[in-house]
Each structure stands twice: as C-alpha cells, then as structure tokens.
Amino acid sequence: MPLNLQNVTFTYMKGTPFEKTALSDVSLQIEKGEFVAVIGHTGSGKSTLVQHLSGLLHPDKGSVTVDGVNLNAKNAAAKKARNSVGMVFQYPEHQIFAETVYEDIAFGPRNKGLGPDEVDRAVRDAMAFVGLDFDSFAKRSPFRLSGGQMRRVAIAGVIAMEPDYLILDEPSAGLDPRSRDAVFKEVMALYKKRGIAVILVTHNMEEAARYASRLLVISGGQVILDGVPHDIFTNHKDELLAASMDVPPVYKLADCLNAHGLPVERTPELAALEKQILELRRAKHAD
Amino acid sequence: MQNLIEIKNLEHVYTDTDGNEVKALDGVSLDIARGEFVAVIGANGSGKSTLARHLNALLLPTAGKCIVAGMDTADDDNLWNIRQHVGMVFQNPDNQIVAAVVEEDVAFGPENIGVPPQEIRTRVDNALAAVGMTDYAKHAPHLLSGGQKQRVAIAGVLALEPDCIVLDEPTAMLDPRGRSEIVGTVKKLNREKKITVVYITHYMEEAMQADRIIAMEGGRIKMQGTPKEIFACVEELHAMGLETPLAAQAAYDLRQKGVKLPQGIIDDEELTEELCR
Numbered sequence: 001m002p003l004n005l006q007n008v009t010f011t012y013m014k015g016t017p018f019e020k021t022a023l024s025d026v027s028l029q030i031e032k033g034e035f036v037a038v039i040g041h042t043g044s045g046k047s048t049l050v051q052h053l054s055g056l057l058h059p060d061k062g063s064v065t066v067d068g069v070n071l072n073a074k075n076a077a078a079k080k081a082r083n084s085v086g087m088v089f090q091y092p093e094h095q096i097f098a099e100t101v102y103e104d105i106a107f108g109p110r111n112k113g114l115g116p117d118e119v120d121r122a123v124r125d126a127m128a129f130v131g132l133d134f135d136s137f138a139k140r141s142p143f144r145l146s147g148g149q150m151r152r153v154a155i156a157g158v159i160a161m162e163p164d165y166l167i168l169d170e171p172s173a174g175l176d177p178r179s180r181d182a183v184f185k186e187v188m189a190l191y192k193k194r195g196i197a198v199i200l201v202t203h204n205m206e207e208a209a210r211y212a213s214r215l216l217v218i219s220g221g222q223v224i225l226d227g228v229p230h231d232i233f234t235n236h237k238d239e240l241l242a243a244s245m246d247v248p249p250v251y252k253l254a255d256c257l258n259a260h261g262l263p264v265e266r267t268p269e270l271a272a273l274e275k276q277i278l279e280l281r282r283a284k285h286a287d
Numbered sequence: 288m289q290n291l292i293e294i295k296n297l298e299h300v301y302t303d304t305d306g307n308e309v310k311a312l313d314g315v316s317l318d319i320a321r322g323e324f325v326a327v328i329g330a331n332g333s334g335k336s337t338l339a340r341h342l343n344a345l346l347l348p349t350a351g352k353c354i355v356a357g358m359d360t361a362d363d364d365n366l367w368n369i370r371q372h373v374g375m376v377f378q379n380p381d382n383q384i385v386a387a388v389v390e391e392d393v394a395f396g397p398e399n400i401g402v403p404p405q406e407i408r409t410r411v412d413n414a415l416a417a418v419g420m421t422d423y424a425k426h427a428p429h430l431l432s433g434g435q436k437q438r439v440a441i442a443g444v445l446a447l448e449p450d451c452i453v454l455d456e457p458t459a460m461l462d463p464r465g466r467s468e469i470v471g472t473v474k475k476l477n478r479e480k481k482i483t484v485v486y487i488t489h490y491m492e493e494a495m496q497a498d499r500i501i502a503m504e505g506g507r508i509k510m511q512g513t514p515k516e517i518f519a520c521v522e523e524l525h526a527m528g529l530e531t532p533l534a535a536q537a538a539y540d541l542r543q544k545g546v547k548l549p550q551g552i553i554d555d556e557e558l559t560e561e562l563c564r
Contacts, residue, residue, distance in 0.1 A: 020430075041462040042433035090460075144305055147331055174378065174459045176330040176489050178528030203462045244432070244464035249492070249533040256555040260563050270533065274540050277562060281546065 003030045003053060003085065003165050003197065008062035010048055022048040024221045025062070032164055035191060035198045037208035037229065040218030041244035046201055049218060050167050053199065055082040066165070083112055086163030090170045092154030093147060101127075101145075101153050102138040108161040126160035130186050148179045155183070159190065166190070167199045172207065184211060205248040209233060209268040219243040234266045291372075291450055291483050292319040292342060296351035299337050299506075311337040313506035314351070321450065324477045324484045326494035326514075329503035330528040335487045338503070339453045342485060343373035356450060371400065374444030376454040380436035389431075389439055390415065390424040396447045407446075414445040417480065418472050434465025438472055445476070451483035452476070458490065470496055491518070491532045495553050502527065515551035534558040 010023040022045045030036055030053075040046040051057040052064050055071035055078075064071045066081040089095065098104035102123055109122040127134050130152040137145075142153045151171070158166065168187065172180040188211065191198050202208055208215055209229050217225035217232065217240065225232050225239060232240070233247045240247060247255075254266040254273055264276045299312040312334050319325055329335045340346040341353045344360040356372045358365040377383055386392035390411050397407045415421045418438040428436055437457055444452055454473065458466040470493050476482045486497060494500050495514040502510040502517060504527050510517060518524070518535040531539070531553075538552040538561075552558050 039462075041464060043430075144303065170460075174331075174456060174489075176528055177530045179331055203460075203466075205463065244462050246463035253533055253537065253555045253558070256559045257562070260559045262559065262562060270537060270540070274537060274544070277537075277541060278544060278546070281562075 002032075002067070004063075004065045005029070005049075005052065006063045006065070008052055008059040008064065010052065010057060010060050012048075014060070022221050023052070023059075026221070026223060027062075028216070028223060028226075030165065030197050030199065032197050033195050035211060035213045036200070036216060037212035037214070038199060038201045038216045038218060039203070039205070039208055039245055044218045044243070045221040046218045047169065048221075050087065050169060050199060050201055053165070054085045054087040054167055056087070083161060084164045085167065086158040086161050086165070087167040088155050088158050088169065088171060090173060092158075092171075093150035096142045096150060096154055096157075099141060100139050101132065101142050104142050104153055105157045105160050108157055112161060122160040122162065123156075126156040129159055129190055130156045131182070132156065148175065148182070151175070151183070152186075155186070162194075163196065165197045165199065167201070169201045170203065171200070172202070172204065180207075187211075205233070205246050206250070209248040209250070217243055217245060230266075230268055233268070289321050290318045291321045291323075291356055292317070292485075293354040294318070294338075294341070294352070295354075297338075297341065297348050297353055298350040299334075299341070299346060300349040311506055312341075315506070315508055316351075317501065317508065319451075319483060319485065321483055322477070322481045324474070324496070324498045325486065325501060326497035326499070327485065327487045327501045327503060328489070328491070328494050328529060329509075333503040333527075334506040335503050336455055337506075339375070339455050339485060339487055342451070342453050343375055344369050345375070367400075371447050372449055373451045373453060374447055374449040376437070376440050376444055376452060376457050378456045378459045380433060380440050380460070383440040383443070384428045384436060387427060388424075389420065389426050389428055392428055392439055393442045393446050396443055400447065410446045410448065411442075414442040417445055417476060418442045419468075432465060433461045434468040437461060437465065437469055441469075441472060441476075445482075449482070451485065453485045453487075455487045456489065457486075458488065458493065466490070466493070491530050495532050502529070514553055518553045519550050 005026055005028040008023055008026045011021045013019050038046050052059060058072045066084055069077050069081040071081055096104050105123045105126055106119050109119045124134055132152055142150055171183050212229050215229040215232050216223050225236055233251050237247055250270050251266050254264050257264050267273050294315055294317040297312050297315040300308050300310050303309050327335045344366055347361055353360045355369050358369055360369055384392050385395055393411045393414050394407050397410050415424055418441050420438050428439055458469050473484055474496055477484045488494055500514055500517040501508055518531045521531050521539040524531055534555045535553045538548050538558055542548050548561050
C-alpha cells in the first residue's frame with residue numbers, strides 16, 4: 001500500500017512579504033519496497049516535501065495519504081498512519097534526550113501504546129539492527145557516546161517504531177567514509193529484511209547511485225525528474241547540472257574516457273568500469 | 288618561506304563527562320607556511336577539529352606550543368590579535384550568520400573591532416567581491432542557497448583581513464554546486480590574495496586541491512605530503528577508514544590487475560591520458 005501525495009502545494013509565511021511557495025502541485029506515489037533517493041539544491045523544496053510525507057507539515061492544497069488514510073486528519077486511523085512513517089532528521093543525535101540509551105529508544109514505542117514486553121522487544125531489535133550491543137549500551141547515558149554511536153541511537157529510536165516508510169534526511173552528513181558505509185549497511189539490511197520503503201534525502205550523488213532504486217530530483221518546488229538513478233545520471237546530465245546537482249564521480253570518469261576515445265558504458269560500479277577498461281586494453285593488445 | 292603557524296609537540300587533554308582524561312591531540316608538530324593551502328583529513332575523532340581550534344586560540348594547548356604569526360596562543364594578551372590573523376568558518380552556515388542583511392552580516396566583524404565606518408564600507412565591498420556575492424549585498428541571508436550563505440560566512444571572516452582562514456568541513460551541508468562554489472572560492476582566495484588556508488574535509492576530491500595534505504589518526508599526524516604522495520597510499524588510507532579520489536582508486540585497482548600505470552594519478556584526466564598511451 002502506498003504513500004501518496006496528491007496535488008500538494010505549500011507556501012511558507014503566507015500573506016507576508018516573505019511569502020515563498022516551497023511546493024507547487026506535487027503528485028507522487030511511493031510503494032513499500034522502494035528505495036527512493038531525493039536530491040535537490042538547498043531551498044529546492046525537498047525538506048518541505050519529506051515533512052509532508054511524515055505529516056509534520058499540512059499541505060495548503062492537496063492531500064497526503066498512507067494506504068488511503070489522510071495523514072492530516074484528527075482521528076485514530078490518521079495517528080496510526082503517521083506512526084507508520086518514521087523520520088530521521090539531519091544530525092539526529094541532537095534530538096537525543098533521555099538518561100539512558102534504552103529509555104531514549106523506548107520513548108517512541110511507548111508513546112505508540114505498546115506494552116512493556118513489546119517495548120522491550122522493539123528496543124532490543126532496534127539496537128541489534130544498528131549494531132549497538134544491548135548489554136554494553138542499554139544502561140549507558142547516550143550523551144557519553146561518540147558522535148557515530150549517538151547517531152545510531154537516534155536512528156534506533158526511529159527504527160523501534162517499526163515504520164513502513166523510513167525517511168532519512170542526510171544521514172551521512174559530517175561522517176567519515178567508514179562511518180558512512182556503516183550507516184548505509186544497516187539501512188540496507190533493514191530495507192531488505194522488512195521490505196519497507198526508504199526515502200533518502202541526500203546531497204551525495206554517489207549514495208543515490210549506489211543504494212536507490214528510484215531517484216527524485218526536486219527543483220523549484222516540483223519534481224523535475226523521477227526515474228531509475230542510472231537512467232537519470234546517464235541521460236539527464238544537463239538537467240541535473242542546471243538544478244545545481246551533479247553526476248557521481250564514476251559517471252564523470254566514464255565521460256572523460258569516452259571524450260578521449262576510450263568507448264566505455266557508464267555504470268554506477270567502479271569495478272564494472274575497470275572491467276571494461278581491462279577488456280579494451282586486451283582487445284588493443286590482441287590487434 | 289616564512290612560517291605563519293608553528294606547532295610544536297602539541298597535546299590537548301580534556302576530561303570527558305565520565306571523568307576520564309582523553310588525549311585528543313598527542314604530540315602534533317606542524318609548520319604551515321604563509322600562503323600555503325593545507326587540507327586536513329582523518330576519521331571522526333582523529334583530532335582534526337581539535338587541531339583547527341588551536342589555530343585561533345579557541346582551544347589552548349595542554350602541553351607543547353602553538354605559535355601564530357609569532358604570537359603564542361597560550362598568552363592571553365595575544366588573544367584578540369591572533370583572532371584577527373586567523374578566522375574560522377564552520378560546517379553550518381546558518382549558525383554563523385547574525386544579521387538580517389548580507390552586507391550588515393559581513394560588517395559585523397570589522398564593527399566589533401572598531402574599524403572606522405568608511406573603511407568598513409571598503410572592506411565589506413572587497414570581501415563580498417572576493418567571494419562573488421556583490422550582487423547579493425542587500426539580500427536577506429535566509430533566502431540564499433547553502434553555498435551562498437557559506438560564501439557570506441567566508442566574506443565575514445575576510446572583512447577582518449586575516450592572514451589565514453581555517454575551514455572546518457565547510458561543505459558538509461551543501462549541495463554539489465554549493466560545494467564546488469566553496470572549493471573554488473577558497474582556491475581563489477589562496478592563489479590571488481595569498482591567504483593561508485587550512486581546510487578540514489571528509490571529501491577527498493576537495494582535499495586534492497590543496498598544496499599539502501595532513502592525514503590524522505588518533506590525535507597524531509599519520510602521514511603528510513602532496514595530494515599525489517598521499518593518495519598513492521591507498522592501503523594506508525583504507526586502514527585509516529578513509530577513501531581516495533575515484534581516479535586514484537581506479538589506478539590502484541588497475542595496477543593490481545597488471546596494467547602498467549605510473550604512481551601519482553589522482554584525477555580523471557591524468558588517468559585517461561595514461562590509459563590512452
């Protein structure tokens with residue numbers, strides 16, 4: 001069952017000199033099992049978009065529904081629908097507040113109305129998912145952990161809500177390459193195991209190419225491109241550059257090789273590009 | 288060449304919330320010449336930011352010395368003077384902008400140190416021109432893109448006419464265009480205005496623009512050299528949890544598979560040229 005945006009328009013500070021339309025007439029459907037990367041320049045409207053998907057902002061026009069239930073209604077069904085969308089904000093470690101890791105992660109499931117046993121299971125599962133050992137971390141203060149560990153606690157707090165739709169707003173910002181890989185390894189494991197939808201907001205083209213099954217490019221409050229990442233990075237480079245975006249480095253290298261007369265197919269995998277280079281050299285030596 | 292910054296056996300120890308002593312810097316010695324562009328790379332927690340914060344006396348050495356433009360940062364009397372020589376730019380542009388109009392934001396620094404009004408005007412105009420933001424002088428900062436905001440933050444530092452700018456992951460929150468705007472601006476300031484640059488980043492493509500790269504691990508300098516020297520050390524960088532630029536990685540992989548390629552390939556053009564031979 002899908003997460004659906006129908007003709008959504010949203011304007012900030014309406015009726016003031018600062019009025020700014022952040023989304024204009026956006027329609028969009030996201031199914032469970034999709035991994036959607038959302039890219040767009042600062043101010044393009046992508047944060048406004050994901051805040052609508054999670055029910056944090058109400059559209060001025062149009063509607064946001066999960067499985068047909070309007071997220072912005074005031075009833076039990078709408079609350080349940082909102083709970084099915086989990087959002088990990090940018091720098092989520094800034095939102096940690098409880099005295100122990102356990103309490104911080106348990107906050108959401110408890111608010112959802114789960115009993116103590118269910119809360120306990122949700123916390124244990126979530127901690128296992130993000131690679132935090134229960135016995136060594138559950139009773140510790142989250143404020144005494146490293147930055148990377150704190151980010152994991154914050155992500156665990158959202159995962160413990162068992163969302164069907166998980167929104168991640170730049171989860172790798174400020175992390176070193178190894179920590180970035182670790183976060184994505186966990187997200188991919190969760191995505192594959194639970195068959196949820198992941199919506200990843202990112203400025204990193206490589207992440208979009210490597211992990212997503214679908215790519216949304218936002219510009220001027222609208223979805224200007226929606227498709228398979230490889231197709232967009234291969235066939236829509238000019239539109240991407242015009243929208244302040246870019247293609248991943250491995251596509252650039254392929255373009256550079258092509259421009260100098262080495263015919264290679266563009267690919268998101270460096271290993272696949274290297275294989276083509278080796279084959280070209282073999283063919284050349286055979287001549 | 289004359290050194291602007293001289294760091295000798297620098298140690299920085301702090302007490303964490305559990306009462307344990309943590310050595311964030313453990314015997315760092317480093318000279319930075321006037322006009323040099325130095326990139327600092329390293330995993331989270333390797334001491335990069337702690338080192339950067341010593342350069343304008345936001346942090347003081349527990350042991351060792353940090354001398355900036357001939358002044359010891361540990362001497363209280365030098366504090367204001369040092370901060371006019373070395374300006375800092377941080378990750379989040381929104382946290383660094385104080386005024387409601389771009390040019391007023393840039394004027395904030397010189398006003399605070401008592402620069403005469405006429406000269407403030409000149410400094411603000413020059414600073415905005417240097418970062419390519421002259422057209423936005425009367426704009427409201429909150430309506431700018433991330434890259435533009437960060438350029439305003441850099442202009443605010445430039446208006447203090449520093450010898451050196453320290454940038455701590457200035458592109459972590461920016462989109463691709465914003466990132467290239469900042470790297471381009473910083474390079475231009477370094478080349479044309481001879482401003483010394485210390486640039487901390489997790490992006491290797493940015494680090495390769497520098498004259499010299501310092502790679503940190505566990506509070507120490509693990510490696511240093513030109514980008515070509517550093518990015519030839521693919522295995523060492525991986526062991527430190529770091530990456531290499533894509534072309535350097537490809538050259539390494541192809542070499543492993545028997546392709547004869549020279550050392551020191553770090554960008555796409557160089558790699559392509561070698562492969563076309």
